[in-house]
Amino acid sequence: MYDVLVIGSGPGGYVAAIRAAQYGLRVGVVEKRSQLGGVCLHVGCIPTKALLHSADVYELFLHGEEHGISCDNLRLDWARVQARKNKIVLKHAKGIEYLFKKHKIETISGHGRLKGNGRVEVEGKPELEAKGIILATGSEARMLPGLAPDREQILTNIEVLGLERVPKSLAIIGAGAVGVEFASMYRRFGSEVTILEMLPRVVPLEDEEVSAELERAFRKQEIVCHTGARVDRVEKGASDVRVEFHDASGKSQSLAAEKLLVAIGRKPNTDDVGLENTAIRTDRGFLPVDGYMATAEPGVYAIGDIVAASPQLAHVASMEGLVAAGHIAGRPVRPVNYRRIPGCTYCEPQIASVGLTEAQARAEGYRVKTGKFAFAANSKASIVGAHGGFVKVVAEEQYGEILGAHIIGPSATELIAEMVTAIESEATVDSMMSAIHAHPTLAEAMGEAFNAVRGMTIHA
Numbered sequence: 001m002y003d004v005l006v007i008g009s010g011p012g013g014y015v016a017a018i019r020a021a022q023y024g025l026r027v028g029v030v031e032k033r034s035q036l037g038g039v040c041l042h043v044g045c046i047p048t049k050a051l052l053h054s055a056d057v058y059e060l061f062l063h064g065e066e067h068g069i070s071c072d073n074l075r076l077d078w079a080r081v082q083a084r085k086n087k088i089v090l091k092h093a094k095g096i097e098y099l100f101k102k103h104k105i106e107t108i109s110g111h112g113r114l115k116g117n118g119r120v121e122v123e124g125k126p127e128l129e130a131k132g133i134i135l136a137t138g139s140e141a142r143m144l145p146g147l148a149p150d151r152e153q154i155l156t157n158i159e160v161l162g163l164e165r166v167p168k169s170l171a172i173i174g175a176g177a178v179g180v181e182f183a184s185m186y187r188r189f190g191s192e193v194t195i196l197e198m199l200p201r202v203v204p205l206e207d208e209e210v211s212a213e214l215e216r217a218f219r220k221q222e223i224v225c226h227t228g229a230r231v232d233r234v235e236k237g238a239s240d241v242r243v244e245f246h247d248a249s250g251k252s253q254s255l256a257a258e259k260l261l262v263a264i265g266r267k268p269n270t271d272d273v274g275l276e277n278t279a280i281r282t283d284r285g286f287l288p289v290d291g292y293m294a295t296a297e298p299g300v301y302a303i304g305d306i307v308a309a310s311p312q313l314a315h316v317a318s319m320e321g322l323v324a325a326g327h328i329a330g331r332p333v334r335p336v337n338y339r340r341i342p343g344c345t346y347c348e349p350q351i352a353s354v355g356l357t358e359a360q361a362r363a364e365g366y367r368v369k370t371g372k373f374a375f376a377a378n379s380k381a382s383i384v385g386a387h388g389g390f391v392k393v394v395a396e397e398q399y400g401e402i403l404g405a406h407i408i409g410p411s412a413t414e415l416i417a418e419m420v421t422a423i424e425s426e427a428t429v430d431s432m433m434s435a436i437h438a439h440p441t442l443a444e445a446m447g448e449a450f451n452a453v454r455g456m457t458i459h460a
Contacts, residue, residue: 002028004328005130007112007273011045012304012317014096014138016325026203028124028130029105030112030253036096040314041140042089048181050085051161055188059348066385076189078165085161096394109269114274118299121274127446131330132299135287135322136185137273139266139305139312141275147234147262153241154234157182167191167258169370173231174263175202177345180214182261184347187223195246196229199209200435203345207357207406209372209392214408217388234260256308268306283308291335292327293320296324309338316341320324327336342420344413349389352416355404355423358394368424369397371429371452375409377459378448379440386410393429400429400453411442416447429453 003025006013013029013037021027033042035043037195040046052269061071100107114135115137118129143149149156155163160182166189172179173198189191195218200213202218218225228248235242241260247253268285278297280287286308293301301324304310304317319336326333345351361368375381389409393400405419416450422432429450437447451457 002026002106002128002130003130003172003440004028004132004134004325005030005112005138007120008038008136008138008304009033009036009096010136010138010304010317011040011314011405012138012321013038013134014099014178015318016134016136016303016321017105018099019322019325021105021290023192023325023331025102025329027103028108028128030108030110030120030128032109032111034109036100036107037089037093038136039140041092043161045314046092047085047089047161048185049155049346050088051081052181052348053083053184054391055185055267056348059188062309076166078189082315111272114270114277114297114300116274116277116297125232130299131299134293134321134324134328135270135273135300135302135308136304136317137269137294139268140291141262142267144231144234144264147289149262150236153236153259155259160259160261163259169193169240170259170261171196171241171255171257171365172261172263173243175199175225175227176263176265177203177343178259179263179343180218180347182221182263183218183457186352187221188348192222192257194224194257195226196243197225197227199247200228202227203351205343206345206353207392207394207404209360209390210351210353210406210408213350213389214347214349217408221348243378250341266305266312270306280338280424286310289360291323292328292333293324309337311338311341311343313341313343325388340420340423341415344416346413349386349409350412351408353404353406354416354420355402356394357404357406358392361394361396361403366403367397368403369453370393371395371449371454371457373448373452373457373460375442375445378442378445380442380444381410383440384410384442391415391445393449393453395429395453400431402427402429405449407447409442415442415446418443 004020004027006017006029009031017027017029088113151159169192172195183193215431230246233244240256242256244254280295286307303320305312323414342354374390392406394404432450437444
């Protein structure tokens with residue numbers, strides 16, 4: 001009998017398991033993969049960002065003349081790029097194994113299914129029992145009807161990470177975080193990239209000004225973006241893939257590319273986890289939960305990508321895992337506030353945001369005041385050669401409550417932490433104006449954006 005049994009060892013599952021063990025509970029983790037870490041570690045966040053960093057380094061050397069650094073016979077060794085990525089993944093998978101041993105967490109290999117009444121079956125093993133069960137089974141890429149990934153021409157996030165060479169051309173359906181990250185990566189490695197997005201703008205969940213800025217940046221990088229595009233047909237040829245689509249004006253168009261990446265979102269892995277043996281009912285495959293991640297089945301919790309109304313982000317899954325583990329252990333925990341979650345996109349330029357967009361804040365009836373500061377006026381941005389982008393703060397006009405923050409530009413995914421902390425601690429625009437930011441740093445742009453809300457920027 002386990003105190004806690006976790007099904008899935010991704011960033012939600014393994015974090016929940018470790019926290020439960022820290023509370024002194026007996027913990028087991030059921031994992032169907034050969035290694036711990038889930039999609040995020042093996043075919044998601046970590047390998048993608050490793051390749052993106054290599055793209056950053058490659059691009060820096062390509063344009064080293066500006067820094068007085070000239071490289072003769074510069075070449076891309078793709079096999080070594082991939083080897084470095086794989087080494088990073090393996091290192092962190094081994095790290096999770098070490099943490100499980102340290103905290104005496106038992107790993108059960110196989111596919112876990114709920115049987116009801118606190119029981120879980122794993123094929124070929126005795127039935128398991130637990131006082132608390134945490135479902136952390138994650139998600140997989142959605143595909144267009146009639147399409148299936150084939151590792152050669154039709155790709156998802158899994159296949160595109162394992163390519164043996166950089167394709168000459170890459171078409172991408174979907175301009176969310178996954179789509180624009182791979183567009184940015186492969187363009188810098190030398191691919192011709194075209195993006196098709198059904199909605200009116202790229203990164204459609206971001207603030208409208210951020211979307212417009214990214215489109216401008218992509219045009220400079222010669223990444224072609226078709227927004228308002230409806231895909232009609234995909235046909236595989238001997239050496240390429242042809243995509244027929246209607247553009248925003250309704251005109252029929254077609255394009256051909258060596259590879260096609262489908263990045264239209266992710267679906268929850270809840271079809272084969274034994275929900276029929278419980279009181280849990282799904283919402284389009286997602287599981288409804290309460291503030292402590294508890295489902296309708298007593299003793300069963302759900303976290304991560306399978307949760308209804310939860311953003312499909314690794315760090316959200318981790319926090320939900322901490323909440324679930326604490327609740328099972330009877331410890332005081334705070335429910336996740338989904339309005340205070342940072343979203344990060346690691347394309348070039350980087351994008352990060354937290355809270356409400358300007359449009360959302362106005363729609364909710366706030367009297368909105370915004371402040372925006374461009375990185376072009378920031379000394380450190382000039383030093384690192386990143387002149388585009390901005391920091392935008394969305395605030396309530398009278399009291400200066402920070403409703404949201406949106407960054408596009410250098411190190412945006414690191415800078416957003418200050419905005420998250422400010423919102424979480426209920427700081428105001430006026431109190432943040434008094435926070436001293438070191439010079440010269442990119443973070444100075446944060447302080448200036450707060451000043452901009454009150455019309456008091458120094459460098460603009």
